[in-house]
Amino acid sequence: MLGKSLVQAAAEFTYEVSKPNKTFIRPPGSADEETFLALCDKCGKCIEACPTGVLDRVKEMNPIVLDTPFMNFENNYCEQCYACIEACPTGVLSKENLERFRYVAKLDKNRCVAFQDVFCQSCYWSCPQMDKAITLIDFNYPEFHSEHCKGCGKCVHACPTIPKSITLVKVRNENT
Ligand code: SF4
Numbered sequence: 001m002l003g004k005s006l007v008q009a010a011a012e013f014t015y016e017v018s019k020p021n022k023t024f025i026r027p028p029g030s031a032d033e034e035t036f037l038a039l040c041d042k043c044g045k046c047i048e049a050c051p052t053g054v055l056d057r058v059k060e061m062n063p064i065v066l067d068t069p070f071m072n073f074e075n076n077y078c079e080q081c082y083a084c085i086e087a088c089p090t091g092v093l094s095k096e097n098l099e100r101f102r103y104v105a106k107l108d109k110n111r112c113v114a115f116q117d118v119f120c121q122s123c124y125w126s127c128p129q130m131d132k133a134i135t136l137i138d139f140n141y142p143e144f145h146s147e148h149c150k151g152c153g154k155c156v157h158a159c160p161t162i163p164k165s166i167t168l169v170k171v172r173n174e175n176t
Pocket residue numbers: 027028049050051052053054055077078079080081082083084085
C-alpha cells in the first residue's frame with residue numbers, strides 16, 4: 001500500500017511540475033479530463049478503430065498525457081461513428097458520457113482571418129449544419145451558434161490559420 005501511494009504521489013508531483021500547456025480534445029464519449037487520465041490505459045485501440053484518422057497520440061513529453069488519445073483536427077474530422085467507444089476496453093469512453101457531454105465549436109475572432117477582412121468562408125462551407133451552427137454576417141464574418149453544433153470538427157479541420165481559429169470545447173448537457 002505504501003509503495004502504491006508513493007508511486008501515485010510521484011506521478012501527481014510529476015504532473016504538477018510539468019502540466020501540459022495545452023488542452024487536448026479527447027475522443028467522443030470521454031468524461032472530464034481528470035477521470036479520463038485516471039482510467040485511460042493508453043492502449044491505442046480507439047486510435048486503431050477510428051476510420052477517419054482524426055484520433056492521434058499525444059506526443060508531449062509529460063508522462064501523464066504522453067500517448068493518450070486526442071482528436072487531431074490537423075489530420076481530419078470526426079464522423080461520429082463511435083467505433084472508438086466500441087473499441088475502448090476500459091470504459092473510459094462510453095455512450096453514457098455522450099448523453100452527459102458534447103463538444104461545441106468555439107471561434108477565436110482574434111485569430112480568424114475574416115476579421116482581418118480576408119475572404120475565407122472555409123468553416124462555413126465545411127459545416128454540415130450550414131446556416132444553423134455557422135452563419136455569415138455580410139458574406140464573410142462567421143458567427144457560431146452552439147445550440148446547433150454537432151461537434152464534428154469539420155470547421156476546425158477546414159480552418160486555414162496556424163494555429164487554428166476554432167476549437168472544440170466540452171460542455172455538459174442540461175438535465176444530466
Ligand atoms: S466517433 Fe468514429 S470518427 Fe469520431 S473519433 Fe471515434 S472512431 Fe473516429
